Amino acid sequence: MKILMIVVIMAMFQEAEPFINRLGLQKIVSNLDKQLPIEVFKGKVNESDVVLIVNGKDKRFGVDNVGTQPATLSTYLAINNFNPDLLMNAGTAGGFHAKGADIGDVYIGSDFIRFHDRRIPIPGFKEYGVGSYKVPDFDQFATDLGLKKGIISTGNSLDIIPKDLEMIKANEAVIKDMEAAAIAWVAELYNIPLITLKSITDLVDSKKPTQDEFMKNLSLASENLQKKLIAAINFCAGKTINEIIDRA
Ligand code: SAH
Numbered sequence: 001m002k003i004l005m006i007v008v009i010m011a012m013f014q015e016a017e018p019f020i021n022r023l024g025l026q027k028i029v030s031n032l033d034k035q036l037p038i039e040v041f042k043g044k045v046n047e048s049d050v051v052l053i054v055n056g057k058d059k060r061f062g063v064d065n066v067g068t069q070p071a072t073l074s075t076y077l078a079i080n081n082f083n084p085d086l087l088m089n090a091g092t093a094g095g096f097h098a099k100g101a102d103i104g105d106v107y108i109g110s111d112f113i114r115f116h117d118r119r120i121p122i123p124g125f126k127e128y129g130v131g132s133y134k135v136p137d138f139d140q141f142a143t144d145l146g147l148k149k150g151i152i153s154t155g156n157s158l159d160i161i162p163k164d165l166e167m168i169k170a171n172e173a174v175i176k177d178m179e180a181a182a183i184a185w186v187a188e189l190y191n192i193p194l195i196t197l198k199s200i201t202d203l204v205d206s207k208k209p210t211q212d213e214f215m216k217n218l219s220l221a222s223e224n225l226q227k228k229l230i231a232a233i234n235f236c237a238g239k240t241i242n243e244i245i246d247r248a
Helices: 013-023 068-082 125-130 139-145 162-170 180-189 210-236
Strands: 005-010 026-028 039-045 048-054 086-095 106-115 148-154 175-177 194-203
Touching: 005 013, 005 068, 005 210, 013 039, 013 048, 013 086, 013 210, 039 210, 048 068, 048 210, 068 086, 068 180, 086 180, 086 210, 106 125, 106 139, 106 180, 106 210, 139 148, 139 210, 148 180, 175 194, 180 194, 194 210
Parallel strands: 005 048, 005 086, 086 194, 106 148, 148 175
Antiparallel strands: 026 039, 039 048, 086 175, 106 194
């Protein structure tokens, strides 16, 4: 089956803006759910429809709806409304310099996507908390597009406490974000392939405060993200999933 409907989920408008502009996506009046601030944009690449979902602003706090709950909601609604052949989650993230990450690098999530702040030390629940959603083998795809590969770990905080760091290390993660594992959970429930692209705004293992680095590097990272995201969409549009995933 060909990939003819691609849905891209992004948390922040600033992350999405260069992508919207470059692809000339049009904002549509969304009938997803009137109660939710989710924004929907539409466009076309080759023969594929491309729908971008941005989580919108919190009604009370006026800031972007980052984190796992909005990501879960918008992924569920996107799947129900647009029936995607392929899901993509694109955004910014923290990276570990010791594991090869630099500011502005764009990574594709590989191997597994995991949670680092759902600690439930009861047999069975422990593994459920970490999630470990399997990512298909995108080696050739990553090489062709010049993407670095790494395990993503998701939690609901931008900063980091020692326990999170311990979990991220146990998760063997190179990338730290706030949405990917939530999206991966919904994608797994509906058996829809997910490609995760993350552009590095800050280095988790540097001395500089994460929020300062994030703000300083957000536009560079979003620009780099846009380039790889469009290349990825061009690569996938009209192909079958089997043509994208490596065969053993
Ligand atoms: N201060 C920012 C807050 C954005 S939260 C603002 O007001 O604009 C950070 C967003 O970028 C989340 O969507 C998350 O997925 C990603 N992110 C970037 N760096 C991160 C890090 N070091 N840890 C976790 N998430 C990070």
